[in-house]
Every structure is written in structure tokens, then in C-alpha cells.
Amino acid sequence: MWAHHGAPLVRSTSIQEVKSSGLATISRWNPLKYDSAPLRIHDPSFVHFKSYSHSPLRFLFDSIRYIKVHLPTNCRTLSPITSSDITTSPHKNNITMGGNGNGSNGNGFSVDSGTEVQTDFITLTRFLTEEQARLHEHATGDFTLLCHALQLSFKTIAYFIRRASLRNLMGLAGSTNDSGDSQKKLDVIGNDIFINAMKGCGKVKFVVSEEEEELITFPGDGKYAVVCDPIDGSSNLDAGVSVGTIFGIFKLADGASKAEDICLPGTEMVASGFTMYGASANLVLTMKGGAVNGFTLDTALGEFILTHPDMRIPHSRSIYSVNEGNSLYWTEPVRKYFDSIKYPEGPDAKPYSARYIGSMVADAYRTLCYGGLFAYPADKKSPKGKLRILYECAPMAMVMENAGGMAITDSGSRMLEVVPEKIHDRSGIYMGSKGEIEKVLKVFNEYQK
Numbered sequence: 334m335w336a337h338h339g340a341p342l343v344r345s346t347s348i349q350e351v352k353s354s355g356l357a358t359i360s361r362w363n364p365l366k367y368d369s370a371p372l373r374i375h376d377p378s379f380v381h382f383k384s385y386s387h388s389p390l391r392f393l394f395d396s397i398r399y400i401k402v403h404l405p406t407n408c409r410t411l412s413p414i415t416s417s418d419i420t421t422s423p424h425k426n427n428i429t430m431g432g433n434g435n436g437s438n439g440n441g442f443s444v445d446s447g448t449e450v451q452t453d454f455i456t457l458t459r460f461l462t463e464e465q466a467r468l469h470e471h472a473t474g475d476f477t478l479l480c481h482a483l484q485l486s487f488k489t490i491a492y493f494i495r496r497a498s499l500r501n502l503m504g505l506a507g508s509t510n511d512s513g514d515s516q517k518k519l520d521v522i523g524n525d526i527f528i529n530a531m532k533g534c535g536k537v538k539f540v541v542s543e544e545e546e547e548l549i550t551f552p553g554d555g556k557y558a559v560v561c562d563p564i565d566g567s568s569n570l571d572a573g574v575s576v577g578t579i580f581g582i583f584k585l586a587d588g589a590s591k592a593e594d595i596c597l598p599g600t601e602m603v604a605s606g607f608t609m610y611g612a613s614a615n616l617v618l619t620m621k622g623g624a625v626n627g628f629t630l631d632t633a634l635g636e637f638i639l640t641h642p643d644m645r646i647p648h649s650r651s652i653y654s655v656n657e658g659n660s661l662y663w664t665e666p667v668r669k670y671f672d673s674i675k676y677p678e679g680p681d682a683k684p685y686s687a688r689y690i691g692s693m694v695a696d697a698y699r700t701l702c703y704g705g706l707f708a709y710p711a712d713k714k715s716p717k718g719k720l721r722i723l724y725e726c727a728p729m730a731m732v733m734e735n736a737g738g739m740a741i742t743d744s745g746s747r748m749l750e751v752v753p754e755k756i757h758d759r760s761g762i763y764m765g766s767k768g769e770i771e772k773v774l775k776v777f778n779e780y781q782k
């Protein structure tokens with residue numbers, strides 16, 4: 334927020350000074366005057382200007398952009414805000430700190446006419462409490478407590494991922510998991526964090542984790558089973574690519590005591606979702622038959638804030654996401670389908686765009702936001718597919734369906750209805766926009782005639 338009173342935002346600039354030094358801070362480059370107080374911005378990210386030494390104009394533009402983006406908060410203490418700068422929004426409980434009201438700083442730069450300060454926002458904690466009160470009159474609060482434990486594990490994993498390079502957490506742990514995959518240090522840490530959080534809440538009886546061969550059973554009378562891939566996409570970790578935690582929650586039948594008891598179809602999940610640890614930590618959460626809601630971790634507050642209420646996947650979008658490197662092993666219907674979107678027929682037909690990150694949470698999150706299709710088909714090399722039914726396919730399928738999309742297997746059946754025989758069973762999967770999955774089904778159906 335800032336209060337602008339018409340003083341010039343950027344004054345004379347010595348490009349030569351920047352060019353010759355190759356290193357500057359904004360305050361050195363141009364001690365900006367703001368209401369006659371010198372403005373000093375000390376943001377380390379803005380200190381290294383070597384890369385600008387041959388491009389003074391780019392430096393100037395980026396500087397202006399930086400100032401527009403960052404000045405409001407940096408500026409706050411430099412200029413007393415007067416009451417005329419503040420307007421309240423009666424319906425939103427928000428406060429707007431106004432500029433000069435016309436979207437310009439009076440110096441030709443377009444700036445926001447005001448920055449809304451939200452004072453009434455929905456944290457995950459508040460969301461869960463309100464949902465519990467709204468949907469389950471006689472709820473015991475056990476599910477809510479379990480979700481709080483999940484939230485703690487996401488925050489903790491996000492914390493360690495952010496610091497992985499600094500704390501030597503990159504690289505291999507020297508062990509392998511049940512699938513024979515080499516475990517990363519963060520795989521092991523994420524798994525421990527997740528399991529301890531579930532144990533600590535006292536409401537969980539079983540945990541199935543990608544990193545653990547056997548079912549984990551906790552003492553006590555927990556009513557829930559949680560299935561998870563603590564850090565999905567971990568082979569991308571060292572390259573700083575987004576990874577995530579995928580989870581599903583089942584309510585157990587009385588007497589459930591062994592692994593077979595949670596070999597259940599995804600339709601039995603009471604909730605599922607995933608957290609993507611990327612530029613920010615984004616949690617996508619859905620409950621059985623409910624909406625899909627997106628939360629973003631505010632690291633300063635330490636809270637997940639509801640930023641994407643009622644996420645809906647677009648009906649169709651010409652984006653496909655698949656590991657094309659496996660196409661040599663694809664079966665005929667799979668090849669036929671992908672050829673149909675890459676080499677469409679007709680004078681105005683355009684081929685689809687390809688996007689593949691290789692980290693399902695990131696590919697799924699993009700698909701959820703933009704639409705399109707994500708697929709990991711079974712093939713001649715992996716006839717059962719690669720992704721795990723219980724803790725990868727089913728949770729994602731529930732998210733996609735509840736957002737208005739679809740998720741199917743290689744045989745075209747509904748992913749959520751697949752019953753795994755063992756806890757680590759795999760399947761091929763196609764998920765995303767309804768209109769796109771229907772096109773897959775159309776091709777598959779032609780082969781089944």
C-alpha cells in the first residue's frame with residue numbers, strides 16, 4: 334500500500350553509472366524521492382545488475398516494473414498514510430489504501446489505484462471448521478483433526494523443500510523403495526514427516542505410503558486410513574521442478590485390520606487432494622461429492638489461504654500431457670488417439686500443444702487450471718501402467734471429477750471405480766477436461782467394436 338501525493342516516482346537516471354559499474358542497488362542508482370524522503374530499497378534480489386551492463390534500457394524497464402510491484406509495501410513507513418488515503422469496503426471487510434485515484438502516479442506510470450488489504454480471509458483451519466459445522470451436524474471433529482495433521486505435514490514438507498539446497502537435502506538417500514526406485518533424501522524425510530503427522534493426530538489407523546512396502550498400522554481406535562505419495566515427482570527435485578504430496582482419505586469399516594481392507598475403490602474416499610510445492614505451495618482439496626478448493630500457503634502467516642474457491646476444469650482445451658518417449662511401446666488405440674490430436678484432419682484443424690513436466694502434481698495442477706488432458710498409459714513395457722491406483726490415480730481422479738472433469742483407465746472404465754488387489758497396484762490413466770477424455774473414449778470404443 335502507498336499513499337502518493339504527486340511527487341515524481343522516478344527522477345533523473347544515470348544509465349552510464351549503472352553501465353559502468355555493472356552492479357548497483359536502486360538507492361545507489363537513483364535515490365528516489367518520495368514525499369521528500371529518500372527511499373532506500375534493500376532487496377538482495379535487486380542488487381545484482383551485472384546482467385544489465387549491456388542493456389541499460391532493460392534495466393530501466395525492469396526497475397520500473399520492480400518499483401511498481403514492490404514499492405507499495407516498501408514505501409509504507411516512509412510516508413504517513415492519512416485518513417483520506419483509506420476507504421473501507423463495507424461488504425468485504427477490506428481496507429483500500431488509495432493512490433491518487435486515477436490509476437496513475439501523475440508521472441506517466443500506471444500504478445494500481447489502490448491495494449486491497451484483506452482483513453476477512455478464509456484459512457484452511459477456518460474452512461475446515463465451517464465445513465464441519467455446515468455438513469456434519471453430529472461430526473465428532475476427528476476428520477477435521479486429521480486434516481489439521483495433513484496441513485502440518487504439507488507445511489513441514491514445503492519448508493524442507495524450500496531449504497533443500499541450503500541444508501544439503503538434495504540427492505539420493507542410498508536406499509530404494511518397494512518399486513526399486515532410488516529414494517531421495519527428501520523422499521525419506523517427506524515420508525517420515527507425513528507418517529509422524531498421521532500418527533500424532535490419533536485419528537488414523539492405517540497409512541499406505543509409496544515409500545513403505547507394508548501397510549503402516551497405528552495403535553488406538555483411529556477410524557481413518559490415509560493413502561499418500563509423500564513427495565511425488567521426486568526424481569525432479571534436484572532440478573528445482575515442482576513436486577507434491579498426493580493423498581486420499583478413507584473411513585474404515587468396523588474391524589478393518591489388514592492391507593486388503595483398504596484395497597477399496599476411489600469412490601469410497603471421503604476426501605482427497607494434493608499439494609504442489611512450486612513457486613508457492615498450493616493445496617487442492619476436495620471432499621466426497623463436494624467442490625474442489627485451492628489454497629495457497631502464505632509463508633509469513635503460516636496459513637493456507639483459500640485462493641481458488643470452487644475450481645472448475647475447462648470443458649476442453651487443446652493441450653496434451655504425456656511422456657512421448659514411451660510411444661514406441663504404446664498400443665495401437667493409444668497411438669491412434671495421440672496421432673489424432675497431433676495430426677488433425679480438416680483445413681482449419683490445429684494440432685494440440687504438448688506440455689509434460691514429469692511430475693504429476695504439476696501436470697495435474699496445470700490441467701486443472703487450463704484444461705486439457707494428462708495421460709500415463711499402460712504400454713508394452715509396463716502393461717499395468719506406472720502410476721499407483723490407491724495414492725496417485727484415485728485421489729487425482731476424484732479431484733478431476735469433482736471439478737467437472739473425467740478420469741478413466743486404459744480400458745475406458747471410470748478410474749474411481751477401480752479396485753486394487755494390492756495396496757501398491759498400478760493402472761494406466763487418462764484424466765482432465767471432460768471434452769478431451771470423451772475424445773479418448775471415442776477412439777478406444779472404435780477398437781472395442
Ligand code: AFP
Nearest residue numbers: 565566567568569656691692693694
Ligand atoms: P518420481 O516420483 O519417481 O519422480 O515419479 C513421478 C511420477 O510418479 C509422476 O509424478 C509422473 O507423472 C511420472 O512418474 C513420470 O514418469 P516418467 O518419468 O516415466 O515420465
